[in-house]
Amino acid sequence: MKYNFPKKFLWGSAASAPQTEGAWNIDDKAPTIWDYWYGKDRTAFFNGIGPEKASNFYEMYKEDIANMKAINLNSYRTSISWARLLPDGRNINPKAVEFYNNLIDEMIDNDIEPIINLFHFDMPMLMQNKGGWESREVVESFALYGKKAFEIFGDRVKKWITFNEPIVPVEAGYLYKMHYPLVTDMKRAVQVGYNTMLSSARVIEEFRKLKLDGKIGIVLNLTPSYPRSNDKEDLKSANLVDLMFNRSFLDPSVLGEYPSELIEFLKENDLTPEWKEKDLRIIKKNTVDFLGVNYYQPRRIQKRETPKDTESLMPEDFFEYYIWPERRMNVYRGWEIYEKGLYDIGINIKDNYKNIPWFVSENGMGVENEERFIDENGMVQDDYRIDFIKEHLKWLHKSIEEGSNCFGYHLWTFMDNWSWCNAYKNRYGLYRVDLENNFKRSLKKSGLWIKEVAKNNGFDD
Numbered sequence: 001m002k003y004n005f006p007k008k009f010l011w012g013s014a015a016s017a018p019q020t021e022g023a024w025n026i027d028d029k030a031p032t033i034w035d036y037w038y039g040k041d042r043t044a045f046f047n048g049i050g051p052e053k054a055s056n057f058y059e060m061y062k063e064d065i066a067n068m069k070a071i072n073l074n075s076y077r078t079s080i081s082w083a084r085l086l087p088d089g090r091n092i093n094p095k096a097v098e099f100y101n102n103l104i105d106e107m108i109d110n111d112i113e114p115i116i117n118l119f120h121f122d123m124p125m126l127m128q129n130k131g132g133w134e135s136r137e138v139v140e141s142f143a144l145y146g147k148k149a150f151e152i153f154g155d156r157v158k159k160w161i162t163f164n165e166p167i168v169p170v171e172a173g174y175l176y177k178m179h180y181p182l183v184t185d186m187k188r189a190v191q192v193g194y195n196t197m198l199s200s201a202r203v204i205e206e207f208r209k210l211k212l213d214g215k216i217g218i219v220l221n222l223t224p225s226y227p228r229s230n231d232k233e234d235l236k237s238a239n240l241v242d243l244m245f246n247r248s249f250l251d252p253s254v255l256g257e258y259p260s261e262l263i264e265f266l267k268e269n270d271l272t273p274e275w276k277e278k279d280l281r282i283i284k285k286n287t288v289d290f291l292g293v294n295y296y297q298p299r300r301i302q303k304r305e306t307p308k309d310t311e312s313l314m315p316e317d318f319f320e321y322y323i324w325p326e327r328r329m330n331v332y333r334g335w336e337i338y339e340k341g342l343y344d345i346g347i348n349i350k351d352n353y354k355n356i357p358w359f360v361s362e363n364g365m366g367v368e369n370e371e372r373f374i375d376e377n378g379m380v381q382d383d384y385r386i387d388f389i390k391e392h393l394k395w396l397h398k399s400i401e402e403g404s405n406c407f408g409y410h411l412w413t414f415m416d417n418w419s420w421c422n423a424y425k426n427r428y429g430l431y432r433v434d435l436e437n438n439f440k441r442s443l444k445k446s447g448l449w450i451k452e453v454a455k456n457n458g459f460d461d
Contacts, residue, residue, distance in 0.1 A: 003397045004458040010113065010408025011454035012075035013068070013430065014362050015057075016120035016164065019417040021081065022053035027095035030087035032122045033132075034420070037180040049423035049435075055415055056439040061103050063441065067431060068414060069110045071447050072454035076107060077219075077292070077361060077410055079117035079164065080153075082145050083124035089141055097152055104156050116153065117161035117219065118146050118203065121169055121179065121420070128181065133169065133192040139199045146203035150210050158214040160207065162200040164361075165221040165294060166249055167193065175314065178421065186313045187271055194273040197252050197283065204286035218253045219292030219361045222246050224341045224348075225299045228322050233303035237319035240265065241301050244315055254291060254353045256284040269313065291349065292361030294412070295342050295392075297335040300324045332368040332426055339391040346399025346406055359408035363392050366419075366426030380432050380444040389446065390461065393453075411450070415441055 024035050031039075038050035057064060068076060084096040107114045119142070127138045150160070172179035174189035183189075200218055207216045223245060227238035243262040251259050257280070266272045302322040308314075328337045342360070349358055365388040373381045393409065400406050416429035424435060430447035434440040453459045 002458065002460050003394060005397065005409075006400065006407065007457075008407075009457055010075040010359060010410070011450070011457075012073045012077065012112070012115075012408065012410045013412070013414035014077040014410045015079075015413050015415075015417055016117070016122070017079045017081040017084070018051055018054070018120065018122040019413075019419060020055040020057035020078065020415075021084075022051070022056050023058035024052045026058070027084075027099070028087055028093050029081065029084040029096070031125045032081070032083045033125055033128050033180040034122060036125045036128075045421050046423040046425040049418065051418060053439075054418040055433050058099065060439065060441075062106055064415060064431075065103075065106050065110050065112060067441060067443075068112055071430065071443070071451035073112060073414070073450075074454065075113040075115060075408065075410070076414070077115040077117060077161065078103075079120040079122075079161075080149055081122060082119065082142075083122065083126070085149060086124075086145050087126075089124070089126050090144070092148060092152070100153060104153060108156060113159070114157050115159040115161065116149075116157045117164050118142075118149060119162070119166075120164040123169070132173075132181065133195045133199070134188060136195070139195050139202060142199045143202040143206050147206040147210070150207055150212060154210065154212040154214060159290075160214060160216040161292060161361075162203050162216065162218050162288075163196065164219045164292075166196045166200070166218070167221065167245055169196070171245075184312060184314075186315070190266060190271045191273040193248055194275060197249060198279050200253065200288075201283045201286040204288065205282060208286065215289035217288040217290040217292055218249070219294060220246070220249050220253070221294040221296070221362070222250065222345050223295075223297060223299045224344050225301050226324070228300065228302035231303070234301070237303045238299075238301040240318055241299055241315075245299070250291075250353065252283050253288050254356055256287045271313075288356070290407075291353070291356050291358040292410075293345055293349075293358055294362035295345060295360065296333075296363065298338045298341045300327075300336070330365060330367075333366050337365075337388065339395045341395075342392050343395035343399045346396065346404035347402065350399070350402070350404040355403070355405045357405050357407055359406060359410065360392075360396060361410050362412040363389070363409070364412035364428045365389075366428045368426050370427045370432070378442060380442075382444050382446045385444070385446040386449045389450070390459070393459070394461070397458075 034051045042048045104114050170189050170193045174183045225238045225241040227234040300322050308317045365385050413428045415431040416427045416433040431441045
């Protein structure tokens, strides 16, 4: 069967500044929460590897962009480092402008469309010391940062992103102690989520004031929540999980308002954040032009059947996860592989979110110890990754055939990169990065496969 995709479909990859650039204290960049935490506790990071050099993209970006072009990618999503562009929170760093100008121009010169994101988990330590996303001052500082980025780069960048996966700092930083500041407090987590959503709307407001020739969106990691059964309580629990982890950002971003069910849930549990009437007007007026969707795994939900095991209130007090008997796993990440989830997301966007233009902004497979699969020619034979991508693309294609307005597919990621506390434990790249050999890049078999897919705007199977 032939799987042909729409004309001008974006075939590309995604990454972020903190996970690729390195140069953590070079050219006047200020520290982020990651730089600070790594300096404080290296044991929190796999094999003690931190963000200082990441994938050395700051030095090697020209080679990497040439490699992108070599496998026919036509787009690339990455982020600007807030701490690099505005080290003191207000004044532009000319060395950062030079780097990002060169990066953007290099992409355009190689027919690779830059899609630029403003925030990818890398809160400047300066801003974290003011309260991070709990602080109204930081909300306004973010709007200023966005405005300056638009003014400097908006003549060439036509697709902007406000946030990547804004739910993750909420979960990892304020619920489950996986990211700095390592807090467990559901009330504070809700405030962080609310202020982040307000920040997204504020930066969209600044973008629109400039009347630039471009579009602005947000990237959300959507995880379809499938109930164990049609039992009323299972359905209720799955709906609540969808409200907390998906619709808390999806609805205000696209529809301009929060779901009434979510508002009631927060009231009932004394979790309502501090807010102002003006905020809701800003959120209502400044919805996104397009949506990026990161999809890796679903959630399998059932009603809570065992007593809560935490003293403080947590999301899991209201539901439990269950193991779907038919599940297939990526054992390295502990994530279920469920390709149909991408189809379900596409149809949900079509039916319930105005069929807004959207693209797959991340999808990928992290595997540990890929050295096992290097052949005699030095190439990683990652057929498992090819199969993973292919099956997801089939379901994505089905959603497009049924009218979902998807305009691209971006793989996480182009080259192996540093991944927060996991560092280089799991590799995701189309290109291998050899940390023991000056970050040498080498193409994997999946890169050869993507090269043909991008060339033909589809594939046969």
